[in-house]
Amino acid sequence: xxxxxxxxxxxxxxxNATNVISGTIIFVLVFFVLFGLxxxxxxxxxxxxxVIEWLIEFTNGIVREQMPASEVGNYSFLAFVLFAFIFFxxxxxxxFQIGWNGNEIVRSPxxxxxxTLTFSLSMIMxxxxxxxxxxxLKHYFGSYLKPYAVMLPINLVEEFANFLTLGLRLFGNIFxxxxxxxxxxxxxFSHGVPTILVSLPLEIIWQGFSVFIGAIQAYVFVTxxxxxxxxxxxxxx
Numbered sequence: 001x002x003x004x005x006x007x008x009x010x011x012x013x014x015x016n017a018t019n020v021i022s023g024t025i026i027f028v029l030v031f032f033v034l035f036g037l038x039x040x041x042x043x044x045x046x047x048x049x050x051v052i053e054w055l056i057e058f059t060n061g062i063v064r065e066q067m068p069a070s071e072v073g074n075y076s077f078l079a080f081v082l083f084a085f086i087f088f089x090x091x092x093x094x095x096f097q098i099g100w101n102g103n104e105i106v107r108s109p110x111x112x113x114x115x116t117l118t119f120s121l122s123m124i125m126x127x128x129x130x131x132x133x134x135x136x137l138k139h140y141f142g143s144y145l146k147p148y149a150v151m152l153p154i155n156l157v158e159e160f161a162n163f164l165t166l167g168l169r170l171f172g173n174i175f176x177x178x179x180x181x182x183x184x185x186x187x188x189f190s191h192g193v194p195t196i197l198v199s200l201p202l203e204i205i206w207q208g209f210s211v212f213i214g215a216i217q218a219y220v221f222v223t224x225x226x227x228x229x230x231x232x233x234x235x236x237x
Contacts, residue, residue, distance in 0.1 A: 005112070006103040022109045026089050034084065059083050059222065066226040071233055075226060083222045086110065086119070086170070090214030093178045094207050110217075111178050113171040120167030123225045124159070131232025140232075166224055173217050177210040 005018035037048035045053055059079040063072050093108030109115045132140045144155045181203060188199035 004103055006100075006105055016112070016114065018104050018107060019109055019112055019115055022092060022106050023089075023115070025106065026085060026092060026109060029092075030084050030088050033088075055084070056080055062219070062223055063226050066223065067230040068234060071230070075229060079222050079226060082123075082225065083218050086221055087215060087218040089115075090170075090174050090217060091211060093174070094181070094210050094214070097178065097182070108174050108178060110170055110174045113168065113175075116171040116174075117163075117167035119170070119221070120163050123166065124163045124228065127225075127228040127232045130229050134233040162224075162228060166221065166228075170217050170221055173213055177206070177213055180206060181210070 005016050007014050007016055007018075009015070034052065037052040039048070041049055056076075060072070060076050062083075063076050063079050067075060089108055089110045091108070092106070093111055096106050097104070098106040110119075128140075135143075144152050184199050184203045184206065188196045188203070
């Protein structure tokens, strides 16, 4: 367990197989979990239907709090899928950290800055696209010159900062959590039974705390995404 990501070359390009494998696991896991929870829907919900309806209402609430009422329906499904995928991605490495020959094969996808910054870039670009679609190209780019043209560099730096902080915040929290779990695991087998007795309860406690952190980070990512989109689609007076 642990080590560098497993990579391979194809057509002169280097691919991160660890991210591909871990991401595919999350895709499959999210699909089957949501599919299983949404089967046999009834007018009077029970069991898994209660869970998925609560999750939908939770993510819808995030969108309603941050976006104009006229835009809520356009982004509710995005918030739901984004939250589910990031939440499961944050938890994968707490359950499975598989390595082979000094390379990591399975870990949390969000423990890699390439993945989280890709998410971040995608959401920022979506926000810009939504703003242009809503307000028109001229009006949208004109907003970067308000209240004065001298504000353009500051507004551009702010956009870049939003991109970095959105992705790196998620990466930092998940990476740090998994790193500490690895260190506790190494300490547990460093001096036999005494270190196992000390490390095991600490690892269980930290895993429980990491589940909470993973949920919070998924919530923060979705909330900030809806805030950024709301800022772009809201018509300026």
